[in-house]
Amino acid sequence: MPLPLYLLALAVFAMGTSEFMLAGLLPDIASDFDVTVGTAGVLTSAFAIGMIVGAPLVAALARNWPRRPALLGFVLAFAAAHALGAVTTNFPVLCAARVVAALANAGFLAVALTAAAGLVSPDRKGRALAVLLSGTTVATIAGVPGGSVLGTALGWRATFWAVAALCLPAALGILKGIPAGRDEIETAGRPALRAELAQLARPRLILVMLLGALVNAATFGSLTFLAPVVTDSAGLSELWISVALVLFGAGSFTGVTIAGRLSDRSPGPVIAIAGPLLLIGWPALAMLANEPVTLLLLVFMQGALSFALGSTLITRVLYEADRAPTMAGSYATASLNVGAAVGPVVAAATLVTKAGVLGPLWASGLLIAVALLIAFPLLSAITAGRSTELLR
Secondary structure: OOHHHHHHHHHHHHHHHHHHHHHHHHHHHHHHHOOOHHHHOHHHHHHHHHHHHHHHHHHHHHOOOOHHHHHHHHHHHHHHHHHHHHHOOOHHHHHHHHHHHHHHHHHHHHHHHHHHHHOOOHHHHHHHHHHHHHHHHHHHHHHHHHHHHHHHHHOHHHHHHHHHHHHHHHHHHHHHHOOOOOOOOOHHHOOOHHHHHHHHHOHHHHHHHHHHHHHHHHHHHHHHOHHHHHHHHOOOOOHHHHHHHHHHHHHHHHHHHHHHHHOOOOHHHHHHHHHHHHHHHHHHHHHOOOOHHHHHHHHHHHHHHHHHHHHHHHHHHHHHOOOOOOOHHHHHHHHHHHHHHHHHHHHHHHOOOOOHHHHHHHHHHHHHHHHHHHHHHHHHHHHOOOOOOOOO
């Protein structure tokens, strides 16, 4: 894999730390702003909504920009939004800062996903995506738990400052590692924007985007409210929240690494195996959450299965959108973040039911069940190459 791909992953690490870090900070943020934990969870959805809107919009605006200044501008805007979030004492302003950060993140990912696919041969998109997404999974292993520990010790605002600072070496890496000049795709041979947007009318592309969104909704729904499960259901101290996040991140890194080697040529087995196991895992986690050791083991497994299945589906989005070379990354980003927006909202609604803090785990199981009910009858269409006319 080329070095610039790993430099892009460094920036994704900084952004992934921000996207996931609220899972360990929500109780403190809620207390600081005098809102409920469920209300504070809106910050996760606000970020995701910014990503959904921003991915196609910013990708369309940036499609003719030189790649390096576009990526650099998005990273610096992301850092500025976190500096604002760190100093504000107004919850709506914090929400707005999260939306701005999300727009920057969306623009970066939309360009970076397309860039990553263009840095390798056409049959290695899955592996390139795995390297890029490893920035996110390493963030869940190191960045998010580290942010949780920092937030516990110095307050949640210190974590926002740390993310802003983390963007600086990422910006330097972009300057040093990404070639200057125009995109590798020649402007003369590139489809018009209208033609790229028209790809969204293809049923098979819509199908894999929907499935990716459902899987990510299940992942974010439970991850956002994992902290109270660890402290209330399992009866562990707040420091164990960081341990749980490390285990989830280690699992996600394992899952995306394995799936990255399989998703190009064998996506069917990944979906057929990881999907049912993931469906079993969420209810099992809800029923066994009062057993600390079992809880932590299942958190690792769910992280691995969620990212193995999710990254495979997002790779299928890139394949299905290969006739939209400048917009394919935005379609993948939007799919991921529709799930990230819907998941916490659905999960938050379950907190006031009899299930309590375990409600998000049951909701995640339901979302995976819906995904599998859609996916399994159409599995051959989902995993088919471009030559197949199914669902076209």
